[in-house]
Amino acid sequence: MDIKVVKFNEYKEAAEIKAILMFEAKEDFHMKFEDEAINNAISFVQENKEFSGKKGEIYTVNLLRKEAPSKIVLVGAGKGEELTVETLRKNVGKLVKECIKLKAATLEINVPALRKHFDMELAAKAIGEAVTMATYNFDTYKSDKKPVNLKTVTLLCCSQCDVTVLEEAIKEGIALGEGNLIARDLVNEPANILTPAELAKRAEVAGKKYGFEVKVYNKDEIISLGMEAYMAVGKGSANEPKLIVMKHLGNQENPEDIFGLVGKGLTFDTGGYCIKPGQSMANMKTDMGGAAAVIGAMSSIAKMDLKKNVVAVVAACENMISGEAYRPGDIIGSMAGKTIEVLNTDAEGRLTLVDAVTYIIRNEKATKVVDIATLTGAVVTALGSAAMGVVTNDDNFYNSLEAASKEVEEKVWKLPSFDEYKEQIKGDVADLKNIGGPKGGSITAGLFIGEFVENKPWLHLDIAGTCASEKPPTEYHSSGATGSGARLLYTLVKNQ
Known part of the structure; x- marks a missing residue:
């Protein structure tokens, strides 16, 4: 166009x-x-x-x-x-x-x-x-x-x-639109096509087109990194997991300031042995909506050559059932060294995210972190499809997110993070348990991830309600994937 x-x-x-x-x-x-x-x-x-x-x-x-x-x-x-x-x-x-x-x-x-x-x-x-x-x-x-x-x-x-000024503004608008469409395309793809390997390949294609670095780690490399929680989820599938790391280092004058983006990359989620109902499983090709958002955002960031250092990580895998799959009751490790009791194999996204968060902080030295995920049905119950649920440990960081959300009209809503919710995820036989019970599910899921952020400014965005829609949510959308989060993340990074 x-x-x-x-x-x-x-x-x-x-x-x-x-x-x-x-x-x-x-x-x-x-x-x-x-x-x-x-x-x-x-x-x-x-x-x-x-x-x-x-x-x-x-x-x-x-x-x-x-x-x-x-x-x-x-x-x-x-x-x-x-x-x-x-x-x-x-x-x-x-x-x-x-x-x-x-x-x-x-x-x-x-x-x-x-x-x-x-x-x-x-x-x-x-x-x-x-x-x-x-x-x-x-x-x-x-x-x-x-x-x-x-x-x-x-x-x-x-x-x-001033035509020159307006042309530059249009260029940025196009970059934002293209990032959104990249995310939509990825979410709309069926899971038999968009395997973890194919998602990694699409990220590499976007990197070459828009100008950001991409490195993909295979199964053996993931194991050597100690990402036990991530591997527990991915080991049940014949399609091996892929750890996708993307970089745009646009601020060489301040190399220690690194913005970390982490996207949930479940290219398909059966729920594992805590299997989903058939009606719920049909749309689980969308469970990599967070990964799609960060790939789209990285494409826009690189195209506009923002003077920011940004690293994005996607722990891509499938949650399937097999003789290799993890089970309810298992106790697993994590890259951070914390142990986790698995009470529900369908609470798998948070297990992949915590290892990705640990990786981006320890290996890529991220100084602030945003994770984005189609994480819980509970957030849909709470907020419907109008807004993303947000859990955070930093009100100033959230205020920046809220300002960015108003620019792109992708609504956000901060959820409480009281200590009472944190008590729900404390483990009885391990450090943590992967679900906090039937109450406050979107909050406890976010706070579970928060246990691994190592005091870095952090935002958790739950886009389960906004990632896809049966009807176009606005006049510039179509039915299906919305590209939720891609423009928001770009704007948040740009304004930091």
């Missing part, structure tokens, strides 16, 4: 579809076009009250001619003072999907009216995100594919705008 910026008075071409962003108040729209057919169409629609400019409203007018533009699309921006970045993303997402439906190859978006109410740099970034994300369609395995014809989008701005 080619997205470019041109000043309105310098634009000499014409796209198939001209989109015009309009507010409810007519006085907020002063633009007149040289093409009288467009002016007449806008006047007619407004006078007949077929389009009012309300937020989210969209209206397509066929100009009944062959020359471009052959159609105009009016996009409602609502009341100027109420316009937000997210509203703009949604408007553009709806616009792009309309253009795809109309099979247009070129689109121009007229936004001079925005300047009165909105920061144009933020607008350009949001448009870059929305255009990139709204074109997505996972049809890899369909024989009857519906290609997206839309190839070029031109953003027409006012003469006072």
